Amino acid sequence: MDNFNFERLLSSKINRRSLLVGAGALTGIAIAQARPVTGFARQHSTKVVAQPVLSGYPFSLGVASGDPLPDSVVLWTRLAPSPLDGGGMPPYLVPVQWHVSANESMSQIVRSGTVNARPESAHAVKVNVGGLRPGRWYWYQFKVGNELSQIGRTRTAPARGDFPKELRFAFASCQDWQNGYFTAYKHMAAEDLDLVVHLGDYIYEYGPQSGGPRQHNSDEIITLADYRNRYALYKTDPDLQALHAAFPWIVTWDDHEVDNNYAGEVAEDDQSQQELLARRANAYQAYYEHMPLRRSSMPRGAAMQLYRRFTFGNLAEFNVLDTRQYRSDQPCGDGLKPRCEATFDPNATMTGFEQERWLLDGLDRSEARWNVIAQQTMLAEYDFDARPEVEVFNVDQWDGYVASRSRLLNFLDKKKPSNPVVITGDIHSSWVHDLKTDFSMANSPTVGTEFVGTSIASDFPSAFIAPVSAALADNPHTKFFDGAFRGYVRCHLTRQLWQSDFRAVSTILDRNATISTLASFVVENGRSGAQRI
Numbered sequence: 001m002d003n004f005n006f007e008r009l010l011s012s013k014i015n016r017r018s019l020l021v022g023a024g025a026l027t028g029i030a031i032a033q034a035r036p037v038t039g040f041a042r043q044h045s046t047k048v049v050a051q052p053v054l055s056g057y058p059f060s061l062g063v064a065s066g067d068p069l070p071d072s073v074v075l076w077t078r079l080a081p082s083p084l085d086g087g088g089m090p091p092y093l094v095p096v097q098w099h100v101s102a103n104e105s106m107s108q109i110v111r112s113g114t115v116n117a118r119p120e121s122a123h124a125v126k127v128n129v130g131g132l133r134p135g136r137w138y139w140y141q142f143k144v145g146n147e148l149s150q151i152g153r154t155r156t157a158p159a160r161g162d163f164p165k166e167l168r169f170a171f172a173s174c175q176d177w178q179n180g181y182f183t184a185y186k187h188m189a190a191e192d193l194d195l196v197v198h199l200g201d202y203i204y205e206y207g208p209q210s211g212g213p214r215q216h217n218s219d220e221i222i223t224l225a226d227y228r229n230r231y232a233l234y235k236t237d238p239d240l241q242a243l244h245a246a247f248p249w250i251v252t253w254d255d256h257e258v259d260n261n262y263a264g265e266v267a268e269d270d271q272s273q274q275e276l277l278a279r280r281a282n283a284y285q286a287y288y289e290h291m292p293l294r295r296s297s298m299p300r301g302a303a304m305q306l307y308r309r310f311t312f313g314n315l316a317e318f319n320v321l322d323t324r325q326y327r328s329d330q331p332c333g334d335g336l337k338p339r340c341e342a343t344f345d346p347n348a349t350m351t352g353f354e355q356e357r358w359l360l361d362g363l364d365r366s367e368a369r370w371n372v373i374a375q376q377t378m379l380a381e382y383d384f385d386a387r388p389e390v391e392v393f394n395v396d397q398w399d400g401y402v403a404s405r406s407r408l409l410n411f412l413d414k415k416k417p418s419n420p421v422v423i424t425g426d427i428h429s430s431w432v433h434d435l436k437t438d439f440s441m442a443n444s445p446t447v448g449t450e451f452v453g454t455s456i457a458s459d460f461p462s463a464f465i466a467p468v469s470a471a472l473a474d475n476p477h478t479k480f481f482d483g484a485f486r487g488y489v490r491c492h493l494t495r496q497l498w499q500s501d502f503r504a505v506s507t508i509l510d511r512n513a514t515i516s517t518l519a520s521f522v523v524e525n526g527r528s529g530a531q532r533i
């Protein structure tokens with residue numbers, strides 16, 4: 001999602017595709033120079049240097065953990081003494097020691113080992129630590145030569161078959177570096193959570209823009225080196241680092257990890273399919289390198305398995321979707337507009353048919369009380385035009401893929417998996433929706449609930465708050481909208497109740513911004529739909 005969608009809403013003539021003609025032309029040159037990742041990997045030295053002479057502190061990008069299972073968790077770091085300039089590591093393998101402790105002082109080591117940081121992976125390392133006990137905290141630390149990383153904290157998932165009394169997590173998305181500080185993360189790190197879920201737009205691909213509190217470090221990113229330097233820039237943020245060190249994360253991406261509003265193999269602008277796929281391979285490689293993902297997500301060229309499932313005993317199961325890699329192109333030329341025929345195309349897809357089958361099968365088999373669908377763009381219908389006789393939809397959202405959405409919602413109606421709750425990012429504003437099999441019929445069954453979190457820092461132009469608010473009356477299934485605040489959503493799940501608190505920072509322009517709760521909603525076990533408390 002970007003601001004230009006909303007400019008289209010206001011009938012602006014600005015066309016992002018034409019604005020970026022210059023960047024598109026440059027893109028062709030850059031792509032021609034990009035080398036495929038696999039060939040690149042083979043050219044690297046296999047020399048191992050245990051005590052490398054480094055130009056600076058190697059753990060400048062912090063530590064992270066993620067993809068928690070009952071007996072294992074993935075630990076992450078990247079050696080980067082010169083983070084914004086390719087990392088600054090010598091071109092050989094460097095052994096990294098890791099330790100996992102049952103206590104914060106790192107005096108009860110339960111697992112340890114050594115892993116090689118490799119130049120072909122930008123000296124990023126991931127350790128899949130097994131043999132851990134379910135549902136408990138662990139602390140971890142890396143060491144290279146005599147240098148120690150900060151200590152991170154992580155937590156395993158509860159044992160399968162357990163029925164925990166509660167789960168606490170928060171979800172976030174959309175952290176445009178140039179638009180504001182990540183102060184929301186400082187506050188999130190102070191919350192009592194088991195887990196953080198990130199729903200995409202971890203980076204933005206754009207070149208430098210003036211007017212915000214800080215700027216990007218290069219022109220629009222295209223090459224693997226570009227994407228690596230952009231992740232490094234974002235990961236220098238102290239609040240982001242602190243939140244990674246505080247909790248395990250489950251991540252998925254949206255569009256800006258590659259290119260605004262790309263769909264499958266189709267670029268936003270005038271890049272060819274071949275150019276987009278080369279760019280996608282670079283972007284996916286850099287994403288994999290910088291996230292605490294399991295080896296099953298390792299990219300193969302321009303393909304990467306990111307959709308996956310996490311189970312927290314019988315209390316909650318998270319179906320984490322990827323609605324960018326396999327989707328068909330946005331209908332009607334993308335943007336905000338009245339529906340064209342193509343929005344109803346039964347062959348159009350958000351998830352691809354394989355992922356769709358995987359999702360429905362998983363929901364069907366689930367034994368969890370709360371079935372979470374963690375995904376990117378708004379699932380619920382929203383007519384952005386307040387006039388009853390005019391309908392305007394954002395066709396980059398599920399509103400552009402009506403048949404795909406109907407298959408999911410009708411499945412929820414027919415098979416009734418326990419308490420489906422959708423959590424969503426992308427739109428830089430806060431929303432609550434009741435999910436209906438037919439949004440145009442008020443008496444249509446409510447088959448699930450959707451919570452849409454605002455951005456960490458990305459812009460929602462204040463000029464759009466009034467027109468979107470005015471359209472609320474035309475969308476009775478929408479229980480809440482706020483466009484004024486940035487922040488995150490904190491969720492507390494028990495066996496009987498799901499509570500979502502919309503947490504808002506006072507400003508994104510001050511690192512000392514305060515936090516407050518904008519609104520709270522609950523979903524009762526066995527009763528779809530949100531109630532404000």
Ligand SMILES: [Fe+2]
Nearest residue numbers: 174201426458
């Ligand atoms: Fe975004």
